[in-house]
Amino acid sequence: MLLSNESPKPIYQQIAEGIEDDILTRRLKEGEQAYSTNHIAKVYQINPATAGKGINMLVDEEILFKRRGLGMFVADGAVKRIRQKRKQSFYNDYLIKALLEAKKIGIGSNEIIEMIAKYEKGERP
Amino acid sequence: MKNAIEIYNLTKEYGNTIALENVTISCAHNKIYGLLGRNGAGKTTLMHLLAGQLLPTEGSIHIYGENVYENHEALAKICYIGPFSNINNYVKAYRVRDFFKTASLFYPNWDQDFADKLIRLFSLDIKKHYRNLSSGMLSMVSIVISLASRAPLTLLDEPYTGLDAAARQEFYDVLAEDYSNHPRTIIFSTHLIDEASKLFEDVILLHQGQILLQKSLETLEESSFVITGDEEILKSVLSNKNIIRIENMGRRAAYSLYDTLSEQEKPVLTQAGLEVRSLTLQQLFVYLTANKEGLRC
Amino acid sequence: MLNPTVIKAHLGVYWRTQKILFLIFFTILIVNLSLQTFIVTIINASPQSFNIATLLPTLIGVLIGMLVAIPIIQVTSIPYLLTLGSRRKDILFSSTVNNALYTTGITAILSTLLGIYATTSNDLAAIYMGTFLTGWSSILPISLFNLFLFFLVTNIIFFIGATFQRWGLMWGLGSLLLILSFSVIFLKEFYHFYLWGESYLFAHLVIILISVFFVSLSTLTLSKIEVRSYRPRITFPSFIFFVGMLIILISSSYHGVDRLSSDTSTININDRFVSYDQGVRENSFYSAGNQNLHLSWRSHIKEGDLVITLKSPTHEIAYTASGSTNEMVTIPLTEGEWNYSVTVKNAFDGRYSFRGLIKK
Numbered sequence: 001m002l003l004s005n006e007s008p009k010p011i012y013q014q015i016a017e018g019i020e021d022d023i024l025t026r027r028l029k030e031g032e033q034a035y036s037t038n039h040i041a042k043v044y045q046i047n048p049a050t051a052g053k054g055i056n057m058l059v060d061e062e063i064l065f066k067r068r069g070l071g072m073f074v075a076d077g078a079v080k081r082i083r084q085k086r087k088q089s090f091y092n093d094y095l096i097k098a099l100l101e102a103k104k105i106g107i108g109s110n111e112i113i114e115m116i117a118k119y120e121k122g123e124r125p
Numbered sequence: 126m127k128n129a130i131e132i133y134n135l136t137k138e139y140g141n142t143i144a145l146e147n148v149t150i151s152c153a154h155n156k157i158y159g160l161l162g163r164n165g166a167g168k169t170t171l172m173h174l175l176a177g178q179l180l181p182t183e184g185s186i187h188i189y190g191e192n193v194y195e196n197h198e199a200l201a202k203i204c205y206i207g208p209f210s211n212i213n214n215y216v217k218a219y220r221v222r223d224f225f226k227t228a229s230l231f232y233p234n235w236d237q238d239f240a241d242k243l244i245r246l247f248s249l250d251i252k253k254h255y256r257n258l259s260s261g262m263l264s265m266v267s268i269v270i271s272l273a274s275r276a277p278l279t280l281l282d283e284p285y286t287g288l289d290a291a292a293r294q295e296f297y298d299v300l301a302e303d304y305s306n307h308p309r310t311i312i313f314s315t316h317l318i319d320e321a322s323k324l325f326e327d328v329i330l331l332h333q334g335q336i337l338l339q340k341s342l343e344t345l346e347e348s349s350f351v352i353t354g355d356e357e358i359l360k361s362v363l364s365n366k367n368i369i370r371i372e373n374m375g376r377r378a379a380y381s382l383y384d385t386l387s388e389q390e391k392p393v394l395t396q397a398g399l400e401v402r403s404l405t406l407q408q409l410f411v412y413l414t415a416n417k418e419g420l421r422c
Numbered sequence: 423m424l425n426p427t428v429i430k431a432h433l434g435v436y437w438r439t440q441k442i443l444f445l446i447f448f449t450i451l452i453v454n455l456s457l458q459t460f461i462v463t464i465i466n467a468s469p470q471s472f473n474i475a476t477l478l479p480t481l482i483g484v485l486i487g488m489l490v491a492i493p494i495i496q497v498t499s500i501p502y503l504l505t506l507g508s509r510r511k512d513i514l515f516s517s518t519v520n521n522a523l524y525t526t527g528i529t530a531i532l533s534t535l536l537g538i539y540a541t542t543s544n545d546l547a548a549i550y551m552g553t554f555l556t557g558w559s560s561i562l563p564i565s566l567f568n569l570f571l572f573f574l575v576t577n578i579i580f581f582i583g584a585t586f587q588r589w590g591l592m593w594g595l596g597s598l599l600l601i602l603s604f605s606v607i608f609l610k611e612f613y614h615f616y617l618w619g620e621s622y623l624f625a626h627l628v629i630i631l632i633s634v635f636f637v638s639l640s641t642l643t644l645s646k647i648e649v650r651s652y653r654p655r656i657t658f659p660s661f662i663f664f665v666g667m668l669i670i671l672i673s674s675s676y677h678g679v680d681r682l683s684s685d686t687s688t689i690n691i692n693d694r695f696v697s698y699d700q701g702v703r704e705n706s707f708y709s710a711g712n713q714n715l716h717l718s719w720r721s722h723i724k725e726g727d728l729v730i731t732l733k734s735p736t737h738e739i740a741y742t743a744s745g746s747t748n749e750m751v752t753i754p755l756t757e758g759e760w761n762y763s764v765t766v767k768n769a770f771d772g773r774y775s776f777r778g779l780i781k782k
Contacts, residue, residue, distance in 0.1 A: 005319050005405040008391075010346035038305035045297040046323040047157050048305045050342070092392045100398055178504050178649035197425060200507040207505055207649070216502050218439050227438070230431035231506040 003044055011046060015054030020063065020082045023074055030079065034064055034072040061085070127190035129154050129278055129310040130175065135184035137170055144170040146334045148184070155308035157324055159315070159342070159406075162331035163414050168314045169208065171331065172280045175312070176205035188278060201233055204276035206267040208283070221258070222251035224266055225273075232274035239303070240273035246295055260287030268296060272303055281313045293317070297324060318407040328406065332414050342406070349409045350386060353379045354399035362397060370412045381412055424515055432503060432516035433523075439495050440524075443488050450484050451477075481535060485528050492524050493517070493576045497583030501649045510644050518637055521576040529572055533565040546722045546773045547748050552619020554720065554748040563622060570629045577636040584643040592660030599667035606671070606678035613682060618716050618750070618779065689778035697770050698726070704763040709780065711757030716779040718750045719743055726769030730776065732762040755780065 003014050019035070022028045037055060041048040055072060058064040063078045075081075102112060130152035137145040145167045152158055162168045173179040174186060177193035177200055186192070191199040216224075225244075229235040244251060247265040258266070264285050271279055285293050301324060304311065312329075315321045322328075328345055330337040352359060356378035363380055370381040381404055386394070394401050404412070454477050496517045503513050539548070540555035547554045553564055578601060586594030605612075615625060689707060709715075721728050723746055732741040735758025743749055764774065 003323065005322070005407075006402050008350065008401050008403045010343050011323060012343065038302070041305050042298065042302045044323065045294070045301045047326045047342070048301070048308075049156065049326045050323070053343070092395065096392070096395050100395075173649060176505075176507065180646055180648060195509045195511060197428070197509055197512075200509065203507055205505070205507075216435075216439060216499060218442055223438050227431065227435055228506065230427070230434060231508070 003046070012050050012053040012057065015040060015044070015046070015051055016057045019054070019058060020086075023063065023078050024082055024086075028074050030074050030076050032074050033070070034074055036071050127187075128152060129156075129189060130312075131185075131187040131190075132175075133185045135171075135174065135186060136182050137167075137174060137179065138182045143334055145174070148331075148334075148336055150329060150336060150339060152310060152312070152327075155310055156326045157304065157311045157313060159318070159322060159325035159328045160312050160331065161314070161318060161328060161406075161410050166331040166414075167334045168331055169282055172205055172282050172312065172314070173207065175278070176200075176203050176207075176280060178205065178207070202277045203280070204232060204271055204274040204278070205280035205282070206270050208286075217254075217256050219255045220251065221249060221253050221255070221262075221266055224255075224270065225251070228270045228274060232276060234275035234277075236273050236275055239275075240269055243269045243272060243299065246299065247292065261289070261292065262287075264288050265292070272299065275307055275309065277309050279309055279311045281311060281315075283315055284313075285315075285317075293320065297321070300324060318410055319405050322406040325406075330410065330413065337413060345406065345409065346403060348385045349381070349383050349404040349406075351379055351381045351402050351404050351408070352394060352399050353377065353402075354397070358397055358399060362394065362399070369409075370415075381408070383409065383413065424512065428508065428512050429516045429519065432508065432513065433520055435499055435503060436496055436517070436520045439499055440492055443491055443495075447481075447484050447488065450480060454480060478535060478539060482532065485532055488524070488528060489572055489575050490579055493521060493580035494583050496520060497580060497587050500584075500587060500644070500647060504647070504649045510647060511641070514637075514641050514644050517580060518577070521580065522573060525569060525572040525576055529565055529569045532568060533561050536564065537561045544722075546720050546775060549617070549718060549720065549748075551616055551622075552718075552750060554750075556748060567622065567625065570626055570633070574629050574633045574636070577633050577640070581636045581640045581643065584640050584647070588643050588647050590657075590660060592656055592664045596660070596663040596667040599664070599671045603667070603671045603674040606675045607681070609678040610682045610686075614779070617777070618718070686779060686781040688780070689776065691764070691776040692774070693764075694773040695766070695769065695771075698766045698772075699768060701766045702763055704761065706759050706761045707778075707780070708759055709755040709757060711755065713755040713780055713782055715753045715755050715760075716750075716781070717741065717753060718777045719774075720748045721772070721774040722746045723772035723774075724770050726772070727765070727767040728769055728772055728774060729765045730762065730774070731765070732760065735759050 003011060007014060009017070019028070023030075028034055034055075035043075037048050037052045040046070040051040040054075044051070055064060059066060059072075061081060062075055063081055064072050065075045067073055099112075102108075128151045130150065132148055132150045135145055135148040136143070148167075148171065160168050160171070170179060174181055175188070175193070177196075180194065188199045189202060193199045193203070225240055229237060229240070243249075247269070249262065249265050249269070253262070264287055268281075268284050271281055271284065285296055288296065297320070300311075304324075313321060313324065322342065325342045327339065327341050329339045352363065354377065356373065356376055359378055359380050363382065366380075366382045367384040368380050369383045370379075372379040372381075386401070391401060458476070500513055504510070536550075536555060537558050540557055540560060543555075547556050549555070550564055551567060553560050555561070555564075582594060582598050582601065585597045615621075687707070689705075691703070691705070693703070715732075717732070719730055719741075721730070721743070727744060728746075729744040730742060731739060732753070734740050735756060740753050740760075741751060762776070764776070766772070
């Protein structure tokens with residue numbers, strides 16, 4: 001995960017998404033211990049309050065949970081919840097941009113569908 | 126619990142020049158504040174005043190509920206080393222280790238082990254004489270004192286003049302880690318805003334001796350954008366927003382706003398073929414302080 | 423409340439910056455001593471040729487220099503101490519303590535040197551504030567006086583330094599001139615006290631009062647001092663103040679010098695000889711009456727006779743002394759011509775000094 005000053009998302013959201021990415025790619029498995037606030041603060045040189053806010057956001061969404069005295073852990077069903085959430089933003093964050101770009105350079109809808117089919121077969125367009 | 130800092134109606138004049146005018150701020154416990162402002166905005170003056178090293182012309186300053194002037198209890202809680210090379214020009218006979226020895230006597234929370242760790246980290250030669258130190262080394266000395274003093278209120282004023290990028294990264298590392306383990310109130314002024322901004326929790330912006338804004342970093346991140354695209358579209362879509370800068374490139378334009386965008390507004394903008402990016406804190410700072418007319422915060 | 427830890431820390435800061443002065447002092451002491459040893463060895467002279475008298479002026483110069491340098495160095499560390507979160511009153515207290523400590527040290531060194539000089543000198547006894555330096559016991563009142571005087575000097579210099587630091591170049595120079603102006607008006611009293619001593623108790627009292635006065639002035643000056651980079655900026659009011667003080671100094675010097683020579687006249691005869699069969703040196707002065715002669719007579723002779731005689735206008739002997747003596751007397755003068763004579767007979771290796779001051 002790389003933090004960007006220019007991303008339209010605040011740093012705490014970028015932190016939260018970074019942890020989500022790690023969960024989605026199974027770098028963090030359900031039931032395992034997640035990173036601590038201080039660890040994140042140190043690694044990314046950010047304010048611990050900001051890191052804390054990112055983690056709390058994930059706790060609110062039941063992706064992480066707190067074990068008293070032990071720290072943060074990845075909740076069961078976290079992957080499912082993240083997927084659900086990401087699906088909602090997939091259209092806004094990715095698809096619109098791709099479609100706008102396609103329109104700009106004159107790629108039609110059929111062509112895009114062909115590309116997707118090729119991608120799934122493992123071929124290059 | 127009382128705030129770490131309560132400043133009310135503070136004015137500071139040097140002869141006929143007004144350095145600070147009617148400044149009112151309060152800072153909570155154990156937060157890192159970024160104090161931003163252009164040269165001569167009054168950052169250093171404000172820090173000197175907080176540390177009781179300058180006296181206010183008018184107004185009041187309370188640190189942990191106490192007046193600073195001649196107050197040992199309050200002064201012992203503050204560490205402000207300031208632009209090291211200016212203040213300590215007189216202490217020419219000193220070696221680096223003398224500065225640390227002296228500082229250890231003055232700050233009740235001084236952590237010698239931590240100081241030693243920092244000295245090793247920066248590879249500081251403690252036997253060197255003050256007059257033989259480069260500006261980078263002087264900054265290291267003041268950083269070591271500022272951090273190892275573990276003062277409840279630590280003021281960092283442009284702490285890394287002359288430090289190279291690698292040393293600055295080490296400094297951010299150490300600051301983030303030590304602050305996590307030993308939370309304290311830190312006021313951090315710097316011109317390298319983008320580098321340091323991730324460490325801030327709140328931002329105070331000083332402009333021409335006055336407070337322009339005091340907001341949390343998040344609030345600022347969520348209310349400063351640059352939107353590029355067709356100028357006609359930009360004009361119509363953003364008509365009710367607070368625009369702080371417009372750059373034209375033919376029919377395309379980049380509008381910088383200091384305003385919020387709701388979750389409903391963002392997809393609308395994207396669908397209209399506009400590109401939405403965040404302004405970095407540095408850009409926001411530059412635009413806000415450059416924009417003298419029509420500024421609405 | 424004053425915090426002993428803070429004061430200790432301050433003294434540490436002062437010591438770190440002032441130790442260089444001691445280094446200089448001891449270097450001069452050692453260089454001087456080794457030079458003398460070297461010369462004595464070269465010319466195969468007796469160890470008596472070691473002369474503390476040649477050492478004294480240099481050392482006194484260095485010690486006086488330290489009295490000026492120490493408070494100035496203290497003033498320059500004020501911004502540093504403020505930076506470290508010291509209270510202004512703590513800074514003033516610790517610097518006064520520091521001044522007192524150094525004053526005591528310097529007085530002790532000086533007294534030791536004077537004492538060695540007084541006990542080993544085979545020459546004419548030195549006179550200092552009405553006291554003949556003849557042995558360890560004669561050093562005591564001088565040491566006490568020096569202690570007070572040096573303390574006063576450091577406090578005055580600290581005050582001047584504080585004005586420089588707080589108000590800048592012109593005000594600092596102006597206050598220096600003002601203090602000098604006051605001093606030169608009393609040139610006559612200083613000179614008189616330096617030679618004849620007399621009212622030690624009064625002098626101590628005055629010195630203590632002035633010291634307290636200057637410490638209070640410094641407190642006032644430092645009570646609002648700020649950490650700022652020092653720029654020698656000349657403003658119109660400060661320039662006027664400086665010029666005003668310059669005029670005051672010039673007029674007070676004129677006045678002081680005028681007072682010094684008014685209603686008084688002095689007599690000063692010194693001589694030294696290796697051998698003398700017989701000789702008389704005679705002289706006279708006129709008194710208008712109702713005056714006093716303060717007279718100090720010092721003589722040192724190895725063999726033979728050396729006699730001083732002072733005769734009144736009616737040829738009565740008002741004062742006489744012979745051989746090696748050190749005396750200080752006050753003689754009321756009647757109107758007329760007074761005669762004094764120094765008679766030497768079969769004398770070998772001697773010196774004398776006759777100093778007189780005639781005043782109302």
